[in-house]
Amino acid sequence: MMQDQIDQYTAEINAFSPANADELETFRIKFLGTKGIIKDLFEQFKTVSSEEKRTFGKVLNQFKQLAEAKHQDLQESFKSEVENSKSEIDLTLPGDNFQVGSRHPLSLVRNEIIDIFKRLGFTVAEGPEIEDDWHNFSALNFPEEHPARDMQDTFFIKKNNGKDDIALRTHTSSVQVRMMENGKPPFRAIMPGRVYRNEAISARAHCFFHQVEGLYIDENVSFADLKQTLYHFVQELYGEGTKVRFRPSYFPFTEPSAEMDVSCTICKGSGCNMCKYSGWVEILGCGMVDPNVLENCGIDSKVYTGFAFGMGMERIANLKYVIRDLRLFSENDERFLKQFQTEII
C-alpha cells in the first residue's frame, strides 16, 4: 500500500518540470512542506509493523532524498536564470561605445564668426533663399538692365509681367534690405546663409556656397569704424599679427567700396600656392552703405550712415583648413568630415 503510493509519487517527481519558480514552490509545499506528503508518509511509517520498518525505512529515506535533490536542482537552475536576467540590466556596466559625429567645417567657421561679432554687439539675422528682384538687386542700387546685374549669374525661377523676378538669392546682401525695411536704426547685425549662382561646378566654383553679411547703421558711422571692426575680426579669427589691406573696388550698394585682403594665413606672407605667391588673400567686400540703398529701405540718409561687408564662408574655411576643392564642402564624404572631429556639446 505505502509502496504503491511511493512508486506513484516517485514517478510524479521524476516527471516534474516546472515552468517557473512559483510552480517549484507549489511542488516544495506539496512534498516537503510541514503538512506535505513526506511528512505524512513518515506519520504513516510509525504505524507499520516492525518487520516492515527496516525495508520501508530505507525506501522512505531514499524517496525523501529524491524529493529534496529534485527541489534543490530546480531551485539552482531558477536562481541562475534570475541572476542572468539581472546582469542584462546591470547599470554599473560601462556603456556602449558609440561614435558621435563631427561638426561640418562650415558650421565651425560660421559659429566662430558669429561668436566674434556677438562680442562686438552684433545680432544674428536670416532671410529667405528665394528672393525677389527688389531685395536681391533693385533696392541694393543695381540699376535695371545695368551690367552690374551680370556680375552675379542668377538662377531665376519666375517672371512677373514678362520680367525675371523671383530668383535664388545671389548674395546675403538681400537680408540687409529686409532688415532695414522691417526695423528702425541703429542696426548692428551679421547675416549668415546660403547663396546660389549659375556656375558650372568645379574645384574652384560651385552653384551654391555660403556668405556672411554684416551691417552697421547708426548716426556718425565712418569708414574708420569699418576698418577697425574688420581689423579686430581678422585678429580674432586668424590670430594677432595678421595684416589687412583695403583695395578700392566697386559694388552698386556701397560708396566708397573696397575689398579686404589678409596676409596669407598659410605662408604668413612669404608666398605659397594658396596666395598665388602674392602673400595676400582677398576675404571680403565692404564699403559705406550707399545713401540710395538707405533711402530705398526708408532710412533717412541725412541722419544715418553705415557700413556693410560680405564674405564667403568657404574662402574663410579654406584659409583655416586648406581645403583645395570646393566640392568637398557639399559631398558629405565621411573621410573628409571625420577630419574635423570636435567636441559636440
Ligand code: DAH
Ligand atoms: N554681396 C557681395 C557679393 O556677393 C559681397 C559684399 C560686398 C557685401 C560689399 C557687402 C558689401 O555688404 O558691402 O560678392
